Amino acid sequence: MESQQTPNGTNIKKEITNSTHVYDVVIIGAGISGLGAANHLKEQGYENVLVLESQDRVGGRISSQNLSDEVVVDLGASWIHGAGPGANEIPEWRNKLNPIYELANKLNIRTVKTQDDVYDSSQQKYYWYKGGEMPSDIFQVVDKFRSYYEQHCKKANKKLSIQDLFSKFDFGPYQDDEKVKRFILVSDFESEYDGDSSQLSASQIDNQSQFDGEDRIFPLGYSQIPNALAQSIRINLNSKIKNIDYTRDIIDIQTTNNILYKARKLIVTVPLAILAQKVINFTPVLPAKKIQSINRLGQGLLDKLIIQFEEVFWDKNIDWLTYVSDAEQSDWAVSFNHHKYLSQPVITMFNTYNSAVKFSHLSDEELVSSALVALNTMYPRAKVTREKIKGFKRSNWSNNEHAKMSYTFAKVGCTPADSEEIAKGVNNKVWFAGEHTCFDFLGTVNGAYISGLKAAQNIIQSLKA
Template structure:
């Protein structure tokens, strides 16, 4: 390695998701010549997965560009006329109880406003979990507001908690660290920027400088990505190189490896994947951080099934109905918190399911899921819903190359005194050379769970290598 340069250094990136592509393209921009990517799936994108459905495409994974200022995704494409402002279109939520009663708009607005004001806000530090903080402040604020039916207030709080869990990919808010909530750096500006009818894959095309109308074109990464190369072993014991063995038996060697596999894969495989074993601080971060499950449903109809004045609906369970549901085979429907129209796809509805119920849903047949959703619609909605013509669901936890959707920090993370910073720490040789580096949204301290966080970490690790070689001149 003493004679290695940017032109000769062999760099292998594991994973062709947002962080892996960001790292590879940045390295090439910085003058590195020998850069390649090994991808376990038979496609690029990772948790960005745009697929044909309905009248154009939908995103099975990342869907929105969240924010403008401080969002590297937005900054990269803002002048390319690719993003569309969603505005308040999806905020017109109809809250419906399990007896088909629709909450008055005034009641829903009051309770929703109280929920938002009950979340931790800088510079305050919250005790307990995010769920503890939200629940205590919610009831305290309601006690000082106009009188409201406490039963309905409780039902709406439980639904909004599920909605908030979709932000953190947590099973419930009582496991979420309030410190993480405070440390997440929100990007100001439009929160739900959509990709019109092109999907999030169009951003990857921009990163790679690829032709947008040619699916197989990878731009600057043409010839550098090997698909269906799932890793069986990352051996970093050798003083000079890292040896990578794939499940199909093929072996690659590298001077530097940037590992961008999901936290779920690290949790499941790190003990067998890395030789020698990872240091204790790294293992503590892998165990302490959470990779949860958020799944989606897309339903296609001959025409939009919601009435003209319905854009989105969230479900409020009456206690006795919920008790009955929990004792049935359709218990998993408790994790479905709502459905809404799909922008630029007028014949579609999109639904969301979280946590342990989402993981169970993945084990059911497609027909069982559709039947369950039809039962749910009949239970709640004050109008008839037709059978969908086509149905699509996601199954992020079942996929061995992901094992979940995105990461969050829990109270357990804080108890272990670990976090993304420990996950991001590279494995160095005795001379300080980065041998194995780690990127991906879970390694971002302030933008975890987001695509822009994933991209930032890919750039971070590329810059780490660039700085290393710049210092050796």
């Protein structure tokens, strides 16, 4: 066995390829779900297991990078959503910590608590396209809309979108201001669930659970978790899978470099968009019901631009800055003040769905210019220029060939059964895991991790049978 080094210096055990060797289990994808599955199998005594990953690093949609010598930032997941214990009364998780928080504690990885309630208006400031802060009556409208949503979402029928619910709401003084109305949809729903409000299911988006307790971030980056999980298992990086043939007892798994691997059982953890866009050919084709479920879930998009300035010119003591832009699509609607937790002049600016699609085509400099226009409208006295930027990083998840999306959302027409259908084993040989297969915690790191454990447990049962 050789060792291979990822660009961030993590050493990972590499398997020497031998095309006649048959693995008990091959796992496709070294994101948190694949790594969770591989570790579980190892803990249960299964050594003849290999992970195949298309990128030159592990972690998938967990991706920490150095912004400067002193600052590490996350281009994918940042938060442990609810450290626990307990999750919305799900019996399985009652009195238990969020498994990601548990891992962080076990691995001695430092996390920091952020504010508990993202909807806490004392932790938000609203700015708008007219320059500076919005009149404070906006908070009342936003609060009223949230209660309206909570009253109606449970009763909403399967075909109703958030946009449909919204069309019946009275926005009071802002009834005729389309920009403010659009902004409320974006900041409250699209930024959270990363889908267009006409596609977000009114009845299902709140059907997900969340661990109780505080939210936490990783000051030195979320990637510490996948990097640590990758240490004790065999992974071949730069192994992009193009064909899976499960016609016979032994499954053939072929990379784009025509390397062939053989396995008795397989777990596929690639993102929903990779499945939906048929990047991998399955022989025989996957069951029609599974394909329908794959297409019924929503492929979300959320992108970040993380900027380190020379000094802080924004509100230092609040978590969230929200911005009603002049644009049709509510660009730069939400920004997170990292200074409060990192003591560095760093801000993360988010764009969701339609804005994210639009900005995915911009060059880095065009993107930064657009962000500066927004920041200068919010803080006209700051007169921020390009020269005041010490460094920046952007994500561009729709153009990332290994993900093609950010995370899954509950699309109009879907039900929890769709995630279950995707996860199901096919012919007792091929199982699926990943955040999209865990409806209770859709779109989260903890959901992905739990799905990996479940797939590994199913495989152990089937290997023992």
